[in-house]
Amino acid sequence: GTFGPTYACGFFCNGTCDSYLFAVFIVHAYDASLIEYQHTEFPQVVWSANRNNLVRINATLELTSDGNLVLQDADGAIAWSTNTSGKSVVGLNLTDMGNLVLFDKNNAAVWQSFDHPTDSLVPGQKLLEGKKLTASVSTTNWTDGGLFSLSVSNKGLFAFIESNNTSIRYYELVKATKTSKEPSHARYLNGSLAFFINSSEPREPDGAVPVPPASSSPGQYMRLWPDGHLRVYEWQASIGWTQVADLLEGYHGECGYPMVCGKYGICSQGQCSCPATYFKLLNDRQPALGCSPITPLSCEASQDHSFVELNDVAYFAFSSPSSDLTNTDPETCKQACLKNCSCKAALFLYGLNLSPGDCYLPSELFSMMNNEKERTHYNSTAYIKVQNFSMPRASLGGKETSHRKRIMGFILGSFFGLLVLI
Structure with a gap:
């Protein structure tokens, strides 16, 4: 026989095996009937019925006489079903394409996992x-x-x-x-x-x-x-x-992902840093987890809000079709943010010449990035709302106060592991 990947379905656990998915996964098979387990990377789950409602040992899957596929937990609670009772289902099939199908007497699909x-x-x-x-x-x-x-x-x-x-x-x-x-x-x-x-x-x-x-x-x-x-x-x-x-x-590469450097983080050429002075890394050894304000914003003390200005810093949402203000200027953008306590930053985007631009007022600030103007063909400035202090002026890679050093680190590469015990 020959070895090769093929689709299978059944109960699957990830890690400790105290809870289970009913899933479709890719396994390594020997001929048509023998699943081979020497490859620790198998199986690869490509669909699951109950990812939000895992079941325990002794759970059951039943195709009922009225045509409903029901996943029942060990205590009898219904964890998931296809809701196909009374729809003339006569059988269940896992196709060669990995599609789990409930079909009627004409072999027509009544329900299929590909639709979910x-x-x-x-x-x-x-x-x-x-x-x-x-x-x-x-x-x-x-x-x-x-x-x-x-x-x-x-x-x-x-x-x-x-x-x-x-x-x-x-x-x-x-x-x-x-x-x-x-x-x-x-x-x-x-x-x-x-x-x-x-x-x-x-x-x-x-x-x-x-x-x-x-x-x-x-x-x-x-x-x-x-x-x-x-x-x-x-x-x-x-x-x-x-x-x-x-x-x-995307257009901005790795730095264009909204959480590449976590909240408040700034991505530049594969490295993550925090805005100067008012922010700290959540974890000094893992800069990609993001930053947090040293002094949290307080709506009760909004009179003490000010901004950290970051020149040449862009944001992934600049590609979104809806800015909060258009044909405006930086000062109007900042004032709009100050008047809205939920606003975390005033992000200003404008043409290569000093001109009216678009203003974004996010209520949650994800990763920012260094604006490579030769690629984007626009200017951008981020005004990050902070608590208590007067506004320093800093640009990404620019001068900072002598008693503080920029903390930078490499983005940790993603590591994907799958511990399979079935």
């Missing part, structure tokens, strides 16, 4: 308008509660970060004007992530993002990670699972 994605896509799968990928909280906590999501609209495919119940766009892969009545969708093809906004299959897509062609099936998948990256992985026999693409690597 979690954080991953596999080749052949659609991401439909109105559906989204949602990142897990962390690489060890798979709960659906991460900051990042990816969704299709009638204008294209967009990546968002959640901030105070508001979705802020940090990257777009395709943007189009909708004229077709067909629902928009993206499909993960072998060699591309293709977008159908006005076009519909089997016609040519409106756009496509290249993905290295898979050497085998199902030897590839993509996942939206808790850091906001949409990474593509491929199984290579000699080395295991390997990242082969990062599809949201």
Whole structure:
């Protein structure tokens, strides 16, 4: 026989095995019936039913006589179901593409996991308008509660970060004007992530993002990670699972990700630092975790609010279509922030010549970045709201008071591990 990756479904635990997912995952199989376990990187979970409601040992999965697929915890509580009672379901099938399907007597799909994605896509799968990928909280906590999501609209495919119940766009892969009545969708093809906004299959897509062609099936998948990256992985026999693409690597590169240096952090050429004087690193050994104000902002003492001025500092939300003020000046921008206690910064964007510009007033300040004007073709200044002190003037890489040194460090590379005990 031959070894190779294949899809399977069942109960899966991550780490201590005191709680379980019902999931679809990629395993390493020998022929059609034997799963081989010597590869510690297997299995790779690509869909799960109950990421927000894990079950314990002795949980059961049942396809009931009335056609409902029910996941029941050990105490009898219903953890998840397909809600397909009375819909003429006669069977359950896991397809060669990794799609878990409930079908009727005509072999038509009544319910399928492809219509309910979690954080991953596999080749052949659609991401439909109105559906989204949602990142897990962390690489060890798979709960659906991460900051990042990816969704299709009638204008294209967009990546968002959640901030105070508001979705802020940090990257777009395709943007189009909708004229077709067909629902928009993206499909993960072998060699591309293709977008159908006005076009519909089997016609040519409106756009496509290249993905290295898979050497085998199902030897590839993509996942939206808790850091906001949409990474593509491929199984290579000699080395295991390997990242082969990062599809949201945007105009600003690594520094364009909203949490690359944590909250209040500044990213410059792969390094993270804090704004001078008023901020400190959360962890001196891990600058990428971000910064915190030495003196927290107080709405009760708003008369003592002032700003730290950072020249040539940009923000990922500058690509968002909606600024808070347009055709304005820096002073008006700052005053608007001072009048709004929830405002954490006044971010001003303007042309290469001193001119009226756009003002952004975020209520939550994620990572900022050094503005490389030769690439962005705009000027930008960040005015960070602080408590108590008068406003110093500092630019990224500029002079600072002699008794304080800039704290800088390398962004720690992401490390992804999967401890599998099934």
